[in-house]
Amino acid sequence: MGNRLLRALVATTALVVVASAADAKTVVRMMHQGDPGWVALYGKVAERFEAANPDVDIELIYAPHDAYNEKFSSAVMSKQLPDIMELDAPFLANYVWSGYLKPLKSYVDQDLLDDMTASNIAQGTYPIDKELYAIGLTDSSVVLYGNKKYLEKIGARIPKSVDDAWTRAEFEDYLGKLAKVDGVKWPIDTFRGYGIKTEWVTYAYQPILNSFGCDLIDRKTWKAEGTLDSQACVDALTMMQTWVKNGWVVPMSSGTNQFYAEGEPAALAWGGHWFYAEAAAKMKDDVVVMPLPKFGDKSVSPDGTWIWAITSQSEHPDIAGKFLSFLLKDKEYRDFAVSQSAYPGLKSFAAQSPLYAEGGPMAVAFEQASKVAVPRPPHPAYPTITSAFMQAVDQIFNGEDTKKTLTAAAQKIDEDIADNDGYPPFGGN
């Protein structure tokens, strides 16, 4: 018995050795997130790349969007960092500071680097050494979608450019009027259905803070107290709390498509650029795209999206860079991105995206990006900053005192920065 078992073991081992010798391919692992459409697409691009480079094996590792950072942390702990990783732009500072990423300029094709838009370069650059650590095909923005039928009913002014965006008074006046229009159940959908612990909260609402003249954290001293709990921020979130109290905002448990759902119960939508494709497919010409309102002196929009980086532990950064270049130039990848109303981050891709071109339906989004976009704070404490802010928003939307909640959030952020000795060389505290 023991003998037979031993022989079987030897045989298997031999097989494995032979098989791996015959199959001595370089394995490049890529970690990514995304909806099923994107996931399928990466698989196809990987196959095409493998066909062109028979000695390379691209291994795709999927991690769900909402648990991406957790999954990445476990990869780091078990020393299983992939070669290529997709990352959400505001987390870049944390990853670079922790030493997970390699500057990628020398690995990616030069023509792609030259092709990057300013905002794309900005989202992939680490502010300390000014090196480029990540590159993407796309960037992102948020606009105000409106339902034409309802807007006409209340005689709302339709702003055409960022400069004549609605003011706060106009916006709140319209919300009040829309609430009374027949068929409108909620004047606005801010996509609370995405959840309370999703990056959407910080991404979509930070512009409101910025427009009020405040911020998540002071970007010079890197201190949240005195900024996040300042009067301007308190006013901004109290305003939103009032919207919720008035029943103007689609509640969290009503899902994420109240704008174009049956009966079109939400009149406006504070939505990402990706929402355009879905909404336009259902509502056709009834969709109006408008810039985000001016709550203070100017309208502010967010930016930053999921971009690609090469990790510091990669043993084949050159092949990883080659695959990245291959991916970013892949025609099917770009075509799919266009179909998802992806927001261009490469100049050549912008040319392929008539949606965002001058006169296109989403031109306003492009204008926002070049004029008023404010990135999320590029600081290694970002995971705590965003977590504290999301939690505060949930409290405030459900009626908690704004000042008290924001003070607690600011303290939590500053505490984390102090715990890490100010994240040198960033300084602060």
Added chain:
Amino acid sequence: MSALTTVPKRRRRSVIARIGWSRFLQEIGMLAPAVLLMTAFLITPFLLSFWTAMTNQPLVPRPTPVRFVGLNNFMRILSDDLFWTSLWNVTRFTIWILPAQCGLAFVTALILNQKIPFRNVFRGMFFLPAITSMVVVCVIWGTLFQYPTGPLNQIVVSLSGGYIQPIDWLGDPNWAMFSIVLLSAWQAYGFQMIIYLAGMQGIADELYDAARIDGAGPWGRFWHVTMPGLRPTHVFVLVITTIQAFKLYTQVAILTQGGPKSSTETVVHYMVRAGFEEQKLGYASAVSVILFLIVLVIALIQRRLMRRFDV
């Protein structure tokens, strides 16, 4: 004191002398795998977490040094309102789920212990939710709970003839925890039901026969035979359910992420948030140590109860 110390000591013979070397080695050998595995996967991590709880250890390596911070993490946790909220929430959850889940389990077990047709089929059916993954259950119930047009709301509204407005089950701070209790009780009662069934079958038929001869009706038999016979089962079920309830996590992580307004924040969820999202492993370890102490206290009370009930 002195009386105690002067008791003549009987020299105990060593184990080896009693059973001989070969037998001793054999026993050690048999114990070894369990001891090694327990040490590697249970005892060491457990002791490590005590140590980690007193440092500012981050989840993943960072350029800044790891420092010993003493009881700093504990002080911070105990002065964090959110921690107390989450502790209150699991207590609230436990108080609600105990009668709901154990009551449901007890009643179904009573019914399924009768000689009814297709008894085993029913037993299987009632046990089905318990073997369904909690994640799947949550996704399904999430749809049922939808506001304002989810199936559950339609039932509530139509049954009350429109008198009750649709309820925002998971989005209203006053309802969210109750909704979690509903689905948790439904998902997990099968386990307690099986334990009750086993307990009921462990009661000797002779006792029932004797009771019948003494003139006891169904109620009398239930009250004077079944209930006393189930006493140890009751204690066991209550304790197990309590400990499980304190570890509430999955439902909350999937359906409400601790919201709205922290009304469903639980101790474990609080710990995961600190450890994984904010990457403060030391802090999260401190939470786990506190949770351990709480569960320990419950377990000690359990021992007391069991002894009292002669189990």
